[in-house]
Structures are given as structure tokens and as C-alpha cells.
Amino acid sequence: AQTVTQSQPEMSVQEAETVTLSCTYDTSESDYYLFWYKQPPSRQMILVIRQEAYKQQNATENRFSVNFQKAAKSFSLKISDSQLGDAAMYFCAYRRWGTGTASKLTFGTGTRLQVTL
């Protein structure tokens, strides 16, 4: 079974600085997808970024980028120029390639990010 591990329960970053959130996963599959979702205090789950395992290039979305290391099964999220609005729980998630039961997301336990002035 696939598992996703986020080893940092809490992180803190100063406004305008850069922070990296860690995620590792375990799978025997070669094709899959990885995601970072953000959950602010409003509890809405918001997609931050998505990475296809077959793509060697790391995904980026504005201030958010990932470092995808397939061999190491590592998928970290870098937030540059942190803003107060980035304060939230961040969840790493894995999805197997394919249809049917493969569509389920397996989540990590989350990292709570605090942004200080």
C-alpha cells in the first residue's frame, strides 16, 4: 500500500523568506501523481501544485515550486517570498496512475506552516 510521510508537523517562516516543506512517499508504482494541497483556517482544501511522475521537470506555480526526486521518493514544496496568507496546513498527496480505484488520493499527516512578521 502507498504511504505518504510528512515528517515536519510544524514549520515557521518569516515574511518574505523561503521555506521548504518535506514529503516522502512509498510506492512500487512507476507512474503516479503527486500533489500539494493547502488548508487555511477556513478549512477549504486548495490545490497548490501537481507533479506527474513521468515528468523530469519540477512543477512551478508562481512562488511555489517542488523538488521532485523520483529515485529517493521525495517531493518537497518550496515557498518563496512567503506571505501572511501562506499560513495554513499543507498536505502532500499521492495518486496512483490509472482509473477506478487508482483515483483515490492518499494524504500525508500535514505540516502546519506559520508565517511571522
Added chain:
Amino acid sequence: DTAVSQTPKYLVTQMGNDKSIKCEQNLGHDTMYWYKQDSKKFLKIMFSYNNKELIINETVPNRFSPKSPDKAHLNLHINSLELGDSAVYFCASSHSVADTQYFGPGTRLTVL
């Protein structure tokens, strides 16, 4: 404008009652999901429907019954509510089973 909506947002009820949570998406997606987030914030899949057909049914007590009247709606009915059912329930949808999932705002269920 709301893409995935859930009603109600908050639900407080007594043990033993039966309750329903409704989910609607206006994105034209054909796959919908229910996830449960427990008190420790852990999220886990419960059910998934693709074109009104059940495709994922994780180990969930049979007191939980999803119903999909059409592709845009996926409701969750819970019988004989227990204290342990208290959680936030999220509905999500995707264009297909292979696509990115977009979440609703969640329903916080509190069982007293």
C-alpha cells in the same frame, strides 16, 4: 461561482440520529468523492463515483451510504450516528478519474 458546494457547512446532532450531507459541483466533472478528515487532520477517502457508478468503497461502516442521483451531485447519508463520526467531511470532484480533484468547503459534523 462556487465550483464544489456542500450543505450544510456545520451539522450538530445527537447520537443515534440519521443525517445527510449534500454535495453539488458545477464544473461538469464526472467523478465525485467523499473524504473524511478526523480530529488530527488526517484525510482519508471514503467513496468515489464515476458517472453515477460507485468505483471506490473504502472500509467504511455500512451506516454510511453515498447516493449519486446524477453526475453533478453526490450525497452522503449516515445512519445511527456515533460519537466517532464527528469529523469534517469533504466532497471533491474531478473531470475524470485520472484528473486533479477539487474540494468543497467541508462539512463539520459534531455528534453529541
